[in-house]
Amino acid sequence: MSTGNFIPDRLERMRKVMAGHVERGALPGLVWAVSRVGETHVEAIGALALNGSMPMRRDSIFRIASLTKPVTAVAAMILVEESRLRLDDPVDKWLPELANRKVLKSVDAQLTDTAPASRAITLRDLLTLRFGLGAIMVYPFAYPVQHAMAEAGIVPSADLFRGSADAFMKAVGSLPLAHQPGEGWLYHTGLDVSGVLVARAAGQPLSVFMQERIFGPLGMKDTGFHVPADKVGRLATAYSRDFQTGKLGVYDEAKGGLFASSPSFEAGGGGLVSTADDYLAFQRMLLGKGRLGSERILSRASVELMTTDQLTEEQKASAPMFFNGNSGWGFGMSVALKRDNLWQVPGRFGWDGGYGTSGYADPENDLAGILLSQRLMDSPQAPAHYTDFWTSAYQAIV
Template identity: 65%
Template sequence: MSTGGLSQERLGRMHDVMAGYVERGEVPGLVTLVSRSGEVHVDAIGMQAIGGSDPMRRDTIFRIASMTKPITAAAAMILVEECKLRLDDPVDRLLPELANRRVLKRLDGPLDDTMPANRQITLRDLLTFRLGIGAIMAPPDQYPIQKAIAEAGLAPGPNPPQQSPDEWMKRLGNLPLIHQPGEVWMYHTGSDILGVLIARAANQTLEEFFSERIFEPLGMKDTGFHVPAEKLKRLPPSYMTQRVTGALTLHDDPNDSRWGHPPAFQSGGGGLVSTLDDYLAFCQMMLGKGRYGRERILSRPSVELMTTDHLTPEQKAEASIFFDDKSSWGFGVGITTRRDSLATVPGRFGWDGGVGTSAYSDPKEDMVGILMTQRLMDSPLPPNVFVDFWTSAYQSVDD
């Protein structure tokens, strides 16, 4: 039997595979969602905490980390459509901290061994992560610039920055770029800068803009940069893997959570919390080419532009730990360019969150898949629970 083009029998197989991760103690609990052609299948498995008695639920609130990035990119495109921002204009007018950039002559060189930037940083550079600075995929403190980024409190990680946006930008502006603008893809930092740019362009906090222009129109009532006190019981602990033993240890306790109060920095790169149904509304809007019910958040051309491959083969090769010959990057979203597995359908787009979440939309299959766990990823490579979720979701397609 199938509904919405999904096999109920095969969805049962997906349940068994996902339940295995809970039974083996690899995650305390998880929630899965597969939506296809209007039919939505949700499965909540396990508990919210190790040794706890509160079951995982459909309305559990998760730290979605880098799944914030597509929302931030969509917000920027709203401002582009209103001609308040332009893709190829320098961002210096609103982000003077990024004016007159200097660029390291070599990655392993001293911070003062620089040359002038060939050009100014643009909004397009921020959206495509080609602004010239970002996460350095190397052991900590291997390079002087890496150490300087960490000492300034600017290193990308699972927790939002601790500084105010103005202080964060000031510290970033004191550092040289690692590459010339437009040349190399570097992860994460572009989205955090983008969040500051959006707030300054709109003359609002980032959360106010998100709420008015995206969350409220889409009915995303549980999404924001912190969890109000009355909802904290729905926020589970998050866990990380202990490197030596492999055991799960506490990363963030809801009783004293970093997300339990408004943050100093509303991180466009990874600061949001959300629920399964809230994030589904955003994914369905993107799948609907900017429309959700009677609401139009973006134009169809904007969504098409966001989900287009914007990287060169050389840029993808430079970021091979994230990309290969079947995937690339658009505006704030990863995209699939070639099929080599059940889930890698060309045109599919979305992203993963480093605290253990994954969400992609597939226009060809009219399908959205979302996995929510509270176990931090150990590397940029997707963990087995992600791989098996996506395999299980696609094997359930029944037409």
């Protein structure tokens, strides 16, 4: 029953719209949740797998992909608040692989056509994705550095790095940077590197640090870098869509799949699994300026810094498919700057995940929303069920 934060008949409209995507066969199932001023609505629709007998449930587990990024940023800021890391200190102490970098003279240069880095890489560079490596959005690959990243296995993609953290850093450190530290913006890789930094600075695996400092205190009991055997029955099968036929094919099974055992590399940029209620708890903590109930994870100052745009106009203009002229980037997440859609409220923060997830929080409306599906994104453009979810959420607000 509504307590006045959502309009009941418009919530029903939202249920029908989201159910329609499953009924039309666009995806096997989904779970969505919206929470506002203490009122939460969660819906589970469809099945865990195509032609499967197991229905989606409120506690179904999904690979949340890049919704991992804000969590890693929070982990890093915990260490900053304890003065174990500093935003603008060189990371060389913990990440010697990134010391004494060489930088390509231009993004399309040969790998040997370099100049010395103008300064050391910092944690701020990593969290804002300005350290010098990441997704270069030119397809098919045209630049030597793109091919080199592919050969090293570190091109940002749905296929997570499967070696160790040390092997990942060795691969990153073997390549020249595509731009000087702090100057450009390249998606993804900085948060994977941030996860390694957190683990090394904390002196424990990233999964253990996150469990002790974030997941445990917030009651996120189903969030981690893999799904234990006793929970794998709740993990949704992941699918990708064939571009020619439009049909869905299995990308990753639940039982025996990539997330059914502990990974060698705990990817801070995209390696977590979670549930709707778990991620809502994380979002409510951020909306609470670092606090949820009696648990304080971060200070108000840290959350405000993380959710403030950190990019220059030139950096945002260089990545139009990510920022669309209406948003920027804070620490590990997007920040809305201009209202040009129902949901694009200035100050709203969060991100989307390439395995089929979308999670944002809106301080102005005290709204948190999470959409969990199991169909991989086809392009950087949001699929219809993403836009319909957010349109429906905002049309239902009182």
